[in-house]
Amino acid sequence: MAQLTLKNIKKSFGDTPVLHDISLDVNDGEFVSLVGQSGCGKSTLLRIIAGLEQPDSGDVLIDGQSMLNAAPKDRNIAMVFQDYALYPHMSVGENMAMPLVMASLPLYARLPMMRSITPAGRKAQPHIREGVEKVSKQLHIDHLLDRKPAQLSGGQRQRVALGRALVRDPQVFLMDEPLSNLDAKLRVQVRSEITELHASSGLTFVYVTHDQVEAMTMSRRVALLQTGHLLQVGTPNDLFSDPANLDVAQFIGSPEINITAGESRAGQITIGEAQLPIDLGATGPVQIGIRPETISVPNAKGLVAAHAPKQGHMVTFTKRLIEDLGPEVLIHGAFAHAPDGIIRIRAQKSDAYSNAGMLAQSEALEVMLNPNQLLFFGADGQRLRPVVGAATRAEMA
C-alpha cells in the first residue's frame, strides 16, 4: 500500500524557479508519468520524491506520512536512473545485493572484508543471496551475476538497474527516463516489459519521460509539466482529446496538432470560407486546433474519406509536400486563407492509391473539417468550450 501525495511543491535553483506549486496524487498501484520537455522540472520533481533534493516548500507524503525529514533509503522507494548509475567496480550480483547488504548488516560488518568474518555478516549472507537470485531469475539476468556492468549491453544494464531497485522490495518505484539510452527497437520491448512489471508487482510507479509516446502508452495517468507548471493531469485519452490548454494540445499527439486562426462571432466561427455553427459565447479571434488525422480529403483519389461529406465544412487547402508513411500519407500545406501557417493532414490510403495519382492531383484541394473534432483556444491559450444549446442551458438554470 503506497499512496504518494505531493503538496504544493516549490523549488528554485538560485534565482531560477524550476517548480511552481506542484500538487499531485498518485494512487496505490497506479502508473503515473511525468512528461514534459527537457528543463520542465520533471526530473527535479522525481528527485524530490526520492529525497535527493529538498523542496523549498511543500510536502511529500507517502501513505499520509510526511517524508521531508526521511533519508532517501527510509522512504521505501526505489529509483532507476537515466544512465542506470550501476557501480562499475562491482559485479552484477554485488550491484543488486547492495540495498540488501546495507539494510541487513550493521555498519562494522559492512566495512571492507568484514562481511565474511563477522557473525552478523555471515548470518545475513544466505538471505542476501536468495534475494538477488529471486529477482535476477525474474528479470532473466541470473546468468550475468558475475559480470561487470561494462561487459553488459545497454538492455542488460537496464535490467540490472531494475533488479537493484526491485531487490529491496520497494513500495514506490521511480524511473527517470529509463529508456532514453536504448535503441529504438529495444525501447519498444523494454516498454512493454516495464508495463508488465508494473502489472505483476502492483507497485506504485512514477515514470519520468520527455517522450509523449512512452507516457501515453505506458501510464494510467499522465501529468504534463511545462516550465515548472503542472499543465494537466489525466488519462492519456483526456490529454489527447480534451486538453486544458493549447500547450497540452501541442505537446500530445504526433504529428503535432495544427493551429489556425479563426473568428468567433454571434454563434458562428469562421475559418476561411467555412462558417461553423458553434457558439463559444465570446466574440473575437480564436485559435483553432485541428488534429492532422481529423481533416479529410474527400475529393482526392486514393485516400479514404474519414467522414461523410454532409457532416463537414469545406476549406480550400494548398498542398506542398507529401510524405508516404506506408499505410497513410502526411500532406503538408496551408489553408488558402492563411498561406503562412503550416497545416499537416494525415490521411489513410485506400486501394486506389498511387504515387503518380497523388502527385498529379491539383495543388488546391478541398479539405473537410469536422466541427465536433475541433478544439478552440483563446488568445491566452486557454481552452474555449462551445456553449451548450440554449434549451439545455434553460434546463440547467
Add this chain to the structure above:
Amino acid sequence: MAASKLQRAQTRLAYLLVLPATLLILVIYIIPILFVFLGSLTDYTLVSDYYEFVGFENYQKMFGDKVFANALNNTFFYAVLFLPGAFIISLIIAIAIQEQKQFRSILEVLYFLPVTSTLAAMALVWAALMDSGQGVINNTFQLFGLPRVNWFGNEDVVLYSLAIISLWSIIGFNMVLFLAGLTSIPKNLYEAAALDGADHPLDKFFRVTWPMLGPTAMFVAVTSSITAFKLFDTVAILTQGGPDRASEVFLYLAFLEGFEYFNMGYSAALSLFFLGIIFLFALVQALFSDRNVHY
C-alpha cells in the same frame, strides 16, 4: 608490383616519421644510460686521466659497503615516514575540499602554493622555522610546555624533520590529483548509494569513492614513491647527510661519491641501482593502473 612499391614507400615514410623521436630518446636517455653503465665498470675518477675496466667490482663493493647499506636504510625509513602522510593527508584534504562549495577554489590555491615554490629556497625558510634555538616551532613548543626539539641535529629526529618538509611540499600536488579523481566520479553513483542505504560517510567512502579512485590512487602512490626515493635538495641544503650520516639518503650518497670524492665509477653504479628502483615503480604503475580502470 605497384602495390609493393607503394608499400615500400610507406615503410620508408614510417621510419622517417619516427626518426626524430627515436634520435631524441637515444641521445637523451639510452646513450647516457649506456655511458653510465660503461662508467660503472671502470675505476674512473674525476681527478685522474688514467682509468681501467674493473668489471663488476663497483657493484661488488656497493653490496658490501656499510655506507651504502646505511643510505638504503635511511631512504626506506624516510619513505615509510613520508608515503602514508603524502597519500592519506592529501586524500583527506581533497575529500574535505571537494565537499566545500564556497571556498573550494581559494583552498585549492592555498594548498597548491608550496608546489609552485622553489623547494631549495623554502628549505631555508624551514631551517629558520625549525632552528633549535630561535626557531618559531621550538618557541611555540616551549609556550605549551613541550620539550624543545633539535630538528636537524638529532640523529633520531632528522629524517622526521625532512619528511615533514617534503610532506608540506607534496601534499598540494597529490591533493590536486585526488581532486581530479574525485571530480570524475559520477554524482549519481552517490545518489544511487544514498537510495540503496549507503549514506554513512564510511559506506560512501568504501563502496563508491575508494574503488572509483583506484587509478588515481595508484598513480599518486607510484609518483610519491618515486619522489620519496628522489629526496636530495633538502638534504644537500640543510643537513649534508648529517648528523653522523643519519640523513644520508641514496641519491645524496651517489652525489657525494661522484662529485665530492670523485669516484665516478662507483657513483655510476649507485645511479644505475637507483634507476632500477625507479624502473620497478614505473613497472608497477604500468601493470596495475589499467587493471584498476573499470569503465
